[in-house]
Amino acid sequence: MVKVGVIGLQGDVSEHIDAAKKALENLGVPGEVIWLRKQEQLEGISAVIVPGGESTTISRLMVKNDLFESIKKLGREGLPIMGTCAGLIMLSKEVIGATSGQRFLGLLDVRVNRNAYGRQVDSFEAPVKLAFSNEPFIGVFIRAPRIMGLLSGRVKPIAWLDDRIVGVEQGNVIGLEFHPELTDDTRVHEYFLGKVL
Template sequence: MWNVNDDLIIGVFALQGDSREHLEALAECDVVARPVRRPEELATVHGLVIPGGESTTMSKLVGIFGLLDPIRERIKGGMPVYGSCAGMIMLADEVLDGRDDQVTFGGIDMVVRRNAFGRQVDSFEADVDIEGLEGDPFHAVFIRAPKVESVGEGVEVLARISGGEADGTIVAVKQGNLLATAFHPELTGDLRVHSLFVDMVRAAGR
């Protein structure tokens, strides 16, 4: 819990991935944004963003730096977490095409497939309608993106790709205080997804 008169502090997992872009986007949303690399830094934040990057490398580093169990415990305790791209993989309860020793934080009852749309050269952009966001469709950037193969009953599907070979593919979900997207909103200059997450963090602290 946090006092509404205090600064809202949102951490960004910064051991691997595009943490800088998320830190900048969160700062534009008028919150205190801090990199998180160690358990003592995690303990100071009200919410956490897990950025895009390489999920297998993240999986190794969370063990080396002692963050796996602390993040899992904070998730179980209700801390809001947002994962983009590799962050989506890290929040999935089940991952397809991962390494045998790959671990995740879990928390979202979904099955995610890594690199579902191909290699780096197969990256693409698409306009998607995201439930809960006002205005025009969100221009989403997909880079070696995962996709959601299936979700459990408690998962809210916020966005799907419309049109083309990937028509109907789930690319944004929410379960409780956890939010995940297969795309990178931090690369677009559109702050609506980050603002949505900030609102989730504020609501969780009330």
């Protein structure tokens, strides 16, 4: 049985839980989606989602709750991990505008600019092209980070806003600037969960 954990320390956790449950249902796969807060909950985990929120807070609380090193190790060992918005920042190797002492998992060979789109009032929705689907996906961008560069050939673009890369994949890891959990469309979660099946 598939067990998906959404890191539930800060951010839009319940939305990801609902989207992942719906995606499992659409795929016809039995499984559970849990609110992941403690290291012991990683036992038997099949995939992890790092939600949007505030990356400095998520980083600090992951360290405090003994999740940081465990998630990093599991990601290096091939556990499927998806990060959206602040989750993308957490997964990145290089972060422009990081706060002092902030730690990152470094599982994606990308450079991102934290809060590149501006303030909350600058949030927007726009059609995103996906590598794995012909239909556009409505991307919700909220104080989003911006992917400024791919740092190795191992990173593959999987989502574009016009001609700009807004989503990437590196083996078992996916990072997105936008929030797929804030729509009723589960294609991105289904694609991610395909890495478990």
